[in-house]
Amino acid sequence: MPPQSSLEPDEQEKLRELTTQSWNLELAISGVAMFAILQLPDLLDSAFSSLRYNFLPNTKGIAGLLPSLAYSMIRTALNILFVAFLANFIMRAFWVGLVGLLAVFPSGIHYDRMPFSTPEIQQRMSDDFGPLDRYILWLDKRCNIVFALAFQFVFFLILIGLLYVVSLVFYLVVQPNVPAAVWQNIKIGVAVVVGIFYVAIIVLNLKKVKESPTGARLYFLLTKTTQLVMKVLMMGMYRHSSYVTNTFYSHIPQKRFTRTAAFFMLAFFVAFFIESITDATRNDRRATLFNSRKLYSVSVDSLFVDPGAYDNQRPEGEYIDVASIQADVIREPYLRLFIAYPKVLDTLLTRVAPKPVWPDSLSRQEKRRQDAIWGSQQINKLIRLTVNDSIVGRPDLFFAQSGTLQQRGWQTVLVPGNLITGRNLLQVAINRPGQATADELITIPFWYVPEP
Template identity: 65%
Template sequence: MSDNNPSTASQLTTDQQDKLRELTAQSWNLELAISGVAMFAILQLPDLLESAFSYLRYNYMTHTQGVALMLPSLAYSLIRATCHVLFVAFLANFVMRAFWVGLVGLLAVFPSGIRYDRVPFSTPYAQQRMADELGPLDRYILWLDKRCNIVFALAFQFVFLLVLVALLYLQGLLIYLVIQPNVPASVWFVIKIALGILVTLFILAATWLNRKKVQETPRGSQLNYQFTKVGRLMMLGMYKHSSYVTNTFYSNIRPGRLVQTATLFGLVFFVVFFLEYINDLSHTGGQMSLFNSRHLYSARVDSLYIEPAVYDNQRPEGAFIGAASIQSDVIREPYLRLFIAYPKSLDPLLKQVAPEPAWSDTLSRQARRQQYAIWSSQQINRLIRITVNDSTCAQVKLLFTKAGIQQQYGWQTVLVPGNLKTGHNLLRVALQDPRKKEADELVTIPFWYVPEP
């Protein structure tokens, strides 16, 4: 008779079993190497994340609101929190495995292990109690080896989670930062309604198919299994790899203990994520942290707040310019060197207020490029409105440029205003939409004019 037990349906041959035991016996040295490399890689990851997030913040979050503004911050905080947990997991495995190696070497020197009857400075009763509580050294070595393997497997399960979360957030960013700005508002509304209906149907189907009465019927059991395939698609290629680890734990750990462990782990991860998110908010846009607020303090009005990033002499090297910048907070010379950033998030508005004209097909590529450059310069000089104190700067010639190490796209000009006051002054940069009476303010930069004596 054939064995219908899924766990024994495909038995390994004797040679395969011997090979597996040999690989298992030698896995500890690979664990040490992999844990060390993983910790080194995780330590390098925050800098890469910061660079990528700064790029997103500059190009897509400068003039956005709602979910599109919140999604990158959530993704950044979640990935950083995952990195912290991963580092702790690999560090724990590294320390435990290194300790295990020391115990194995100690057992090789003293094969009899702990001889409790010869422990000095102990009574026979204390020796017996230590023997009962601690047990033999070889048994503890085996127990520690199992725990090292579990921690190592959980660490890689978390790697799968990190990759999955990153891929899901990339999809969200693609939808909100690429698709949404390039479709009409009516089409975007239909897309949101359709996505909402799909999510609602998915939740209702999952709730119904996971009912015990439904699962006990043959048809319900088949539908439940088919429905799990939808979840596999959402795993984006991570399902098969993570299932080996997950199902091994599910089938060998008591459900109550598994729920307790998962709950504790979820709470710890949520706390780490929450702290990361709050810390990120405190560094985004000059806003105050929830735990570091002040009664008489505001960072949400540009004219009343000094943002170091808008001054060339105070901005950290390699940092992005948020909206605009001038040379210093204290101006000694009678001119302002102004750079206005051109983030990608401005494109949807600029395409509406300045649609590209139809060029003649008879023009050569070089001639078309030249005409496009001249037309672009005319449009941006028409749309950008610059004000110093209460006077609008007339005939401002903005030129295209790339600024800083990041090679930011933008426009640059030199202003020679005649209304500079000794002391406090305000520079305002706004975008004048021809369809509106009032201009949309991009940034207000306070500065002090202290002329040379």
């Protein structure tokens, strides 16, 4: 039995008026949404580049994989969202045209007057297409459904994005501040909790389990817990999303809904897979993926020419990953070197060079001056530069900001006396106190061709 409306007659009339006038708002919202979605990729690329540069240059495992997955997931969702709003815009614009056409010809289509047709063909066309006004109503419903699904996808995108953000913060904040053994136990505990949750969902959704008193109580408890978690993650949007979801659930047969959901999920993950491969290739110069070669390797810096390590080859507005010199082929007997200083490197330097405590008698300005002098001394001791087989005795690194991004780092000009005509190597490494060998950051190959 269909539910009775709880609205008063005047409220029902107002709702009908809003429903009949919603099409113009749909057109406006779809147009604005498409324009906004087109602006988001640049902002997303900028945010991801900053995150990847500052926190993820050498991050391994899930912590290094999560940002790339989140980036590809959001780009895929934005593309699908744009297609949904575009489809609604086109369908609604076509609907407006049909409404205008019906206003000109109120009687609609007269199949019996169709020229160059026999009565049989006219009857068949009438059976296949039907009257114009009924098609207009059918198209209006489909426009409303597409529009509602587009906004439902917005809620889905926000939920997925927040899940990735929570996971990423968990890895970037918790992992560096706990011992390795404790971190391993935390990962095992989280995996066990997630596993129990999914098993509980599967078991408690079985019909026989739900019909038992204990199963019904546990199912109710699981439902309330899930709703609470969803409310927290969706930040107040869970209730609004539930109205759309429950409306579809209650009007679409279960088998049809399952087939439709499975189709859309399959299409989404296929699009996500393609987008993730494209993004990995675009954002990582060393990513080979399906374009690998048997005798081609990018794992050794000294054997790989990375355009990002040369100022004359790196695109404008792009971060320097580790270090950069002026060109791959130099004519001058010097190297202009810039070493990037991302946040992830700061974590290492904080451990190997504890900051001294200055006397309280010093002024704030004098403390800042002492900090700068101490920082310069430390970095010139910690950074080791090697040209071919010779270690540079005095790096003379200065604080600097490079490019349009004002990327922070250190800069120096090296005048090595051991440059050879042809191929040379510059290595940047960190001398850790108490460690026999230095930690290599990057090795940059270059060619020296002196002026004749």
